[in-house]
Amino acid sequence: MLLKLKIFRFDPEKDEKPYYQTFEVEADPMDRLLDCLNRIRWEQDPTLSFRMSCGHGVCGSDGMRINGICGLACQKLVRSFKEEVLIQPLPVFHVVKDLVVDLGSFFEKYQSVKPYLINLVPPPDRERIQFPEQHQAFEEAIRCILCACCTASCPVNQSQETEGYVGPAALVRAFRYLFDSRDEASEERIGLLDHKDGAWGCQTQWKCTEVCPKEIPVTKQIGQIKKRIYENRHPKG
C-alpha cells in the first residue's frame, strides 16, 4: 500500500520556523512505521532526523507523536493507518531537529528520584535474597524503557505552570525502588516524593497509562506511592 507520512521538520540551523513535509512510501501492511521512516531517510531525504536503535521496543529511543498519540514508531504497523499518518516530535521537550528532542530535563528528573538500589549492608557472597512475591510487587515497573512517551503525554508536564513536576516516568522508577524489599532508603525516597512536584503533582488523568508501550499501570503505581506517603505520615496505632 501507498502510505503518506506528513512529518514535522525543523532544522534550527537553517529554518526560521517548523514546517511539515509529506513523503510517500510504498509499504507492506506488516511493515512498521519505523521501516517507513528508515526508507525515507535512505532513499528520499538523508537529512530527516529521528532516533532509533533496537527496532523492537527495547531501547525506547523512537518515541514520537503519531497521529496525536505518543508511541514507539517500531511498534506501529503500517496496516493500522489509513492513507496518511501525521508524525511529530514528542511534546513537552525542546526540539533539537525534526523528530529529535532534547531529553536532558527528562533524565535530570529521572536522576532526582535516585534510580538505584540503596542498601548499605555489604552484598553477600551470592545475591541479596528476594522472594518471588516480593519481586512481584514491582515487576511491572521493571519493564520501563524510559521512552518518555508517558511524560510527554501528561497534561501536568505539558502545562508551563507545572513544568517542575517530576513526571510519570521518574515516578515509575521511584515506585520500583520504594517497593523493592532489598532497598533501605524508603524514608529518603518518601522525602524526595512528598511534595507538589513529586507524587502529589499527578492529577490522576491516566494519559501516561494509556500511552505506555510496555503496558505499565503507571497511574496505579503513582497512586500506590501516594498511599505509601500518606501511611508514612499517619502511622497506624
Ligand code: SF4
Ligand atoms: S513508563 Fe512506559 S511510557 Fe513511561 S517511560 Fe516507561 S516505558 Fe515509556
Ligand code: SF4
Ligand atoms: S495520571 Fe498523573 S502522571 Fe499520568 S498523565 Fe495523568 S497527571 Fe500525568
Ligand code: FES
Ligand atoms: S527502536 Fe528501540 S524501542 Fe523502538
